[in-house]
Amino acid sequence: xxxxxxxxxxxxxxxxxxxxxxxxxxxxxxxxxxxxxxxxxxxxxxxxxxxxxxxxxxxxxxxxxxxxxxxxxxxxxxxxxxxxxxxxxxxxxxxxxxxxxxxxxxxxxxxxxxxxxxxxxxxxxxxxxxxxxxxxxxxxxxxxxxxxxxxxxxxxxxxxxxxxxxxxxxxxxxxxxxxxxxxxxxxxxxxxxxxxxxxxxxxxxxxxxxxxxxxxxxxxxxxxxxxxxxxxxxxxxxxxxxxxxxxxxxxxxxxxxxxxxxxxxxxxxxxxxxxxxxxxxxxxxxxxxxxxxxxxxxxxxxxxxxxxxxxxxxxxxxxxxxxxxxxxxxxxxxxxxxxxxxxxxxxxxxxxxxxxxxxxxxxxxxxxxxxxxxxxxxxxxxxxxxxxxxxxxxxxxxxxxxxxxxxxxxxxxxxxxxxxxxxxxxxxxxxxxxxxxxxxxxxxxxxxxxxxxxxxxxxxxxxxxxxxxxxxxxxxxxxxxxxxxxxxxxxxxxxxxxxxxxxxxxxxxxxxxxxxxxxxxxxxxxxxxxxxxxxxxxxxxxxxxxxxxxxxxxxxxxxxxxxxxxxxxxxxxxxxxxxxxxxxxxxxxxxxxxxxxxxxxxxxxxxxxxx
Amino acid sequence: xxxxxxxxxxxxxxxxxxxxxxxxxxxxxxxxxxxxxxxxxxxxxxxxxxxxxxxxxxxxxxxxxxxxxxxxxxxxxxxxxxxxxxxxxxxxxxxxxxxxxxxxxxxxxxxxxxxxxxxxxxxxxxxxxxxxxxxxxxxxxxxxxxxxxxxxxxxxxxxxxxxxxxxxxxxxxxxxxxxxxxxxxxxxxxxxxxxxxxxxxxxxxxxxxxxxxxxxxxxxxxxxxxxxxxxxxxxxxxx
Numbered sequence: 001x002x003x004x005x006x007x008x009x010x011x012x013x014x015x016x017x018x019x020x021x022x023x024x025x026x027x028x029x030x031x032x033x034x035x036x037x038x039x040x041x042x043x044x045x046x047x048x049x050x051x052x053x054x055x056x057x058x059x060x061x062x063x064x065x066x067x068x069x070x071x072x073x074x075x076x077x078x079x080x081x082x083x084x085x086x087x088x089x090x091x092x093x094x095x096x097x098x099x100x101x102x103x104x105x106x107x108x109x110x111x112x113x114x115x116x117x118x119x120x121x122x123x124x125x126x127x128x129x130x131x132x133x134x135x136x137x138x139x140x141x142x143x144x145x146x147x148x149x150x151x152x153x154x155x156x157x158x159x160x161x162x163x164x165x166x167x168x169x170x171x172x173x174x175x176x177x178x179x180x181x182x183x184x185x186x187x188x189x190x191x192x193x194x195x196x197x198x199x200x201x202x203x204x205x206x207x208x209x210x211x212x213x214x215x216x217x218x219x220x221x222x223x224x225x226x227x228x229x230x231x232x233x234x235x236x237x238x239x240x241x242x243x244x245x246x247x248x249x250x251x252x253x254x255x256x257x258x259x260x261x262x263x264x265x266x267x268x269x270x271x272x273x274x275x276x277x278x279x280x281x282x283x284x285x286x287x288x289x290x291x292x293x294x295x296x297x298x299x300x301x302x303x304x305x306x307x308x309x310x311x312x313x314x315x316x317x318x319x320x321x322x323x324x325x326x327x328x329x330x331x332x333x334x335x336x337x338x339x340x341x342x343x344x345x346x347x348x349x350x351x352x353x354x355x356x357x358x359x360x361x362x363x364x365x366x367x368x369x370x371x372x373x374x375x376x377x378x379x380x381x382x383x384x385x386x387x388x389x390x391x392x393x394x395x396x397x398x399x400x401x402x403x404x405x406x407x408x409x410x411x412x413x414x415x416x417x418x419x420x421x422x423x424x425x426x427x428x429x430x431x432x433x434x435x436x437x438x439x440x441x442x443x444x445x446x447x448x449x450x451x452x453x454x455x456x457x458x459x460x461x462x463x464x465x466x467x468x469x470x471x472x473x474x475x476x477x478x479x480x481x482x483x484x485x486x487x488x489x490x491x492x493x494x495x496x497x498x499x500x501x502x503x504x505x506x507x508x509x510x511x512x513x514x515x516x517x518x519x520x521x522x523x524x525x526x527x528x529x530x531x532x533x534x535x536x537x538x539x540x541x542x543x544x545x546x547x548x549x550x551x552x553x554x555x556x557x558x559x560x561x562x563x564x565x566x567x568x569x570x571x572x573x574x575x576x577x578x579x580x581x582x583x584x585x586x587x588x589x590x591x592x593x594x595x596x597x598x599x600x601x602x603x604x605x606x607x608x609x610x611x
Numbered sequence: 612x613x614x615x616x617x618x619x620x621x622x623x624x625x626x627x628x629x630x631x632x633x634x635x636x637x638x639x640x641x642x643x644x645x646x647x648x649x650x651x652x653x654x655x656x657x658x659x660x661x662x663x664x665x666x667x668x669x670x671x672x673x674x675x676x677x678x679x680x681x682x683x684x685x686x687x688x689x690x691x692x693x694x695x696x697x698x699x700x701x702x703x704x705x706x707x708x709x710x711x712x713x714x715x716x717x718x719x720x721x722x723x724x725x726x727x728x729x730x731x732x733x734x735x736x737x738x739x740x741x742x743x744x745x746x747x748x749x750x751x752x753x754x755x756x757x758x759x760x761x762x763x764x765x766x767x768x769x770x771x772x773x774x775x776x777x778x779x780x781x782x783x784x785x786x787x788x789x790x791x792x793x794x795x796x797x798x799x800x801x802x803x804x805x806x807x808x809x810x811x812x813x814x815x816x817x818x819x820x821x822x823x824x825x826x827x828x829x830x831x832x833x834x835x836x837x838x839x840x841x842x843x844x845x846x847x848x849x850x
Contacts, residue, residue: 045793060778060791067780067789344782361779366657366675508760508779508786510660515701518784519735543735546697549670550660 008046014039015047019054026055027377029065029359033072034342041117042076068361068507070124070343071300078113078120080158083137084146087126087262088497089420089483090133094147098134099123101151119158125345125501126262127301130420130483131188131427138164140303142185175272180308187269191443193414193430195406196390197269202276203321205393209284210329214244217288221392224400225412229387230256230348231455231479232554233411236392239382242372244289246380251291253282253334254357254376254383258299258341258348261456262501263481266416267386269428271298271305274390275312279336281389283326284396286334289382294336297353300343309338345505349553350383351375352507363507364553385479387416408434411472415480419444422486437476438467446484451491451570456481457498458558460565461491491570492577496524498562506555513556516547520563532578541567618682620664633673633684634662641845643838644686645695645724647702647812648761649674654770656762661698661724664691692728699724700733707739707756708813714822715814717830721759722813723837745790747797750819751808758788758815768807776801788815 018035022028032051036043043051048062066072082102086095099110102121106114113120129135132144141164143154154167171177172186189197209217222237243251255278259267270278282294298306313336316322324333339357341347347356351365354376375381384392391413395403404412411433417440420426424445431440441449452462454471455478462469462476469475485494499521508514520543526532544560544567551557567574595606614626620633620642627636632655637644647659655674662673665685673686685691702721710716742755760779765788768776776799780789792798801807808816827833 058775058778058791060775060780060789063789064778064780068782346782361782363779366655366672368677503783506783508781508783510658511698511701511705511759512660514760514784514786515705515738516697518738519701519704522736539734542693543697546694550663550694550698552657552660552672 011040011044011047012050015050016054019051022055024055025359026057026061027357027359029055029057029062030069030342030356031340032359033062033066034340037072040076041079042073044074044076048074064361065359068344069300069341072342076113076117078118079162080118080139080164081120081122081137082154083122083124083127084110085125085127085129085133085135085137086123087130087133087501088494089126089130089263090135091497092421092489093133095134097148098136098146098151101148102155105152105155118162119155124301124343125504126260128259128265128268128299129185130263130265130418132186133420137301138167141165141167142183142304143167144184144186175308178308180311181272181305183304185268185272185304187272188427189269189273190419190425190427191429191431193406193416193432195394195403195414195430196274196277196387196416197428197430200274200277200393200397202280203319203327205277205397206280206283206287206321207327209287209396210327210332214288214290217284217396218244220400221288221395224391224395224403226388226391226395226403227411227473228385229391229415229479230385231261231459231477233473233477236384236388239372239384240285240288242370243380243382246373248379250293250377250379251289252376252379252381253285253289253291253294254350254353254381255282255294255296255386255389256348256350256353256383257296257302257386258353259302259386260299260345260348260505261458261479261481262498263420263453263456263483264418264479265420266418266428266480268302268305270386270390270416271302271309275309276316277390277393278386279313279316280321281391281393282336283322283334284392285382285384285389287326287329287332289380291382292333292335294334295357295376296336296338297347297357298338298340299347300341303340306338306340313338345501346507346553346555349555351553353383354381361507363509364555366552387480406432408432408470408472410474415471415478417471417478417482418480419446419482419484421484422446422449422489423484431471433472434470436468436470437462440471440482441467441484444482444484446486448486449484450487450489451485451494453481453483453485453494453498454478456483457501457562458555460561461495461569463569466569491566491573492524492528495562495566496521496528499524499559502555502559502562506559510550510552510556512547512550513552513559516543516551517559519543520547520560524563527574527577530577530579532574533581534575534578536578537567537571537574616678616680618678618680618684620684621687627678631678633664633666633671633676633678633682636678637673637686638841639844641842642686643841644673645727645838646674647720647724647759648763650763650810650812652771653763653766653810656766659698659702659759659761661695663694663698696728696730699728700730700735702759703730703733704735704737705740706758707742709756713757713814714817715757717825717827717833719814719832720812720837723832726832727836727838740784742787745796747795748801748819749797750803751796751801752817752819753788753790753796754815754817755787756815757813759813760786760788761812762788763810763812764788764807764816767810768801768805771806774800774805774807776805776807 052059134146135144227233347362352362371381646662657672657675745753765777
């Protein structure tokens with residue numbers, strides 16, 4: 001009794017403190033529940049009531065948020081949570097062996113916690129470490145190049161000291177070795193290009209910007225014909241113009257650092273090595289649209305970079321590159337805060353990202369209104385990709401003409417590509433737009449690729465006959481993910497993996513994405529198991545088109561692509577698996593499976609169906 | 612407000628008011644666009660996607676998309692009907708809908724839409740989910756088997772009743788309506804007279820002890836298909 005009372009009181013005190021630190025502001029809900037999760041290993045039912053009371057909302061609203069994000073939990077987790085990445089690239093590099101080793105070493109299955117409450121074991125989708133797979137997060141600490149041996153060793157050490165930071169032995173290069181990062185993550189920069197990864201002189205870009213008028217800055221960006229680097233390719237200057245023109249008491253600059261598209265990790269490298277360029281780019285955006293507040297939405301998986309990024313922000317403030325009167329420009333005040341995500345791919349969709357920043361579940365919003373008119377907190381908002389802001393800074397530093405000399409006509413500049421999978425040199429390549437996929441593969445040492453997924457699961461699977469195609473907005477558009485598959489891989493199995501990913505990461509708001517993807521995956525699985533017939537291919541095509549056409553946001557609209565693009569580019573792989581059935585009627589209902597539960601409950605066999 | 616926005620639906624010229632959605636303007640003109648999550652008096656939500664139309668060549672939800680001068684909307688085309696049929700079927704196979712003994716039968720908007728679209732059996736396989744039933748409240752029953760996640764109860768409780776009894780929890784296929792309490796509807800401040808109770812388009816939220824009150828033959832959709840009331844406006848207007 002006393003003990004229960006003690007815990008209740010401790011919880012009450014802690015939650016009061018956490019909510020107060022967030023100004024009892026319900027729009028900071030993600031920060032609040034993250035803090036409670038960190039402190040108590042979960043956000044228990046009682047905590048939800050207390051949080052609701054403190055910030056003046058309803059308990060079910062808190063539960064709605066907690067239940068949405070993968071890193072938050074209503075039920076207790078271990079002090080240490082091992083999240084093993086089970087993305088396709090990790091699976092290709094022995095994720096299963098590592099998983100078995102963790103399971104055996106801890107004596108628990110995935111989804112369970114050790115009986116002493118110390119360690120939980122979970123799977124997580126792509127954590128942005130495909131170039132050093134298999135990888136895992138141990139709380140915030142990244143461990144890479146895992147093997148079954150290292151899984152045993154990690155477990156042994158954790159049992160000894162329960163301190164994830166002590167798992168890191170060999171520090172990665174560059175800022176991964178910075179005292180505030182201390183990560184074993186390697187940058188794997190394979191090709192340094194002139195725009196993003198080249199050396200920079202701090203303050204030059206923003207200095208040039210504030211010497212111009214905001215309209216001139218926008219004209220500069222438009223002249224450079226910069227398009228969004230997230231993949232969709234919307235002209236950045238136009239987006240800023242809309243945002244600047246929209247009425248509002250405040251305007252916001254949001255940076256999408258929720259790099260969640262499986263296979264991409266280039267923002268990780270920018271955040272590690274070029275945060276100065278990013279923050280200057282954001283300040284320039286702030287100046288251009290008339291904003292004083294920026295937010296970096298950092299995916300939960302990159303929490304290990306947070307302290308370092310806060311430090312860089314502090315440096316920028318002390319150098320006058322952020323804060324009041326930026327670069328001595330009277331009246332231009334701009335500052336940036338970091339908003340942590342909590343494990344959700346959909347939050348990389350710009351309106352879902354805004355929802356998350358507002359302390360809500362990461363459901364995308366209805367459009368119109370578009371964020372440029374009514375975004376974060378209902379104010380005009382521009383949401384741009386990490387790499388886009390870096391391009392902006394460089395355009396201001398070196399001029400639009402300099403920028404536009406790289407790349408192709410419709411796609412000026414360079415692009416950071418994250419190449420991983422069956423290749424000799426996985427890593428980050430800064431290459432000019434318009435480069436042939438074949439050339440990218442040559443650079444990465446992927447001579448025997450049988451298929452390449454360009455643009456992540458939401459992109460397309462490209463067959464060898466199409467390797468002459470070019471990386472650019474008008475041909476093979478990509479946010480940066482290039483996954484290479486060698487001769488031993490089965491493209492339909494890869495497509496099935498991707499469908500699982502979308503099912504897991506759908507917010508479930510709209511019917512087609514929530515239901516359609518489950519049905520698509522189910523039928524694909526039947527085909528893979530040799531139970532398909534030719535008519536199933538039409539079924540997949542039609543259903544895929546329904547999902548694509550009727551879904552509410554970009555996730556749903558691209559979620560059937562793994563199937564639609566393989567149906568188009570790898571049709572023989574399907575045709576080899578489906579067979580015309582002799583009997584026209586195909587039982588889709590498995591009576592034996594359906595009976596198994598009732599057999600178990602009644603302890604009897606079926607009179608009709610069991611011999 | 613005066614009808615100053617002229618646009619087209621399936622080749623017919625329509626006049627609408629500035630700020631109206633495609634659905635609102637179509638309703639007034641007597642053109643029925645099928646819908647499930649949308650309901651008069653509730654904020655547009657855009658979840659079921661059954662009202663998908665092609666506006667200026669792009670698929671849009673008619674319930675959330677504002678009209679624009681000169682906009683060309685396709686509503687009643689073979690392709691769009693196929694999409695809608697697919698969506699209605701998805702909602703059937705996603706839950707466990709037992710029309711033959713559901714109290715809502717004959718008054719159910721999902722069932723009525725299926726009849727209107729001539730769906731006798733879905734082509735998608737049933738998913739047979741395991742879902743809860745909350746019978747804790749003395750006057751109200753929630754059967755999640757029949758829920759189509761339209762958010763009508765959520766919006767009605769928040770915007771009409773001023774209570775926030777409901778909200779979604781979970782994501783993807785695990786998304787479900789939760790109540791503002793530890794577990795049971797009994798522990799919320801909902802009342803049987805709340806709008807949230809009466810807006811459910813299906814039999815997921817039911818008033819207890821009133822099942823089958825209306826005999827077959829006198830239920831909402833026994834004689835005329837869903838949408839007939841809206842289409843009657845056009846007939847009345849053209850006379």
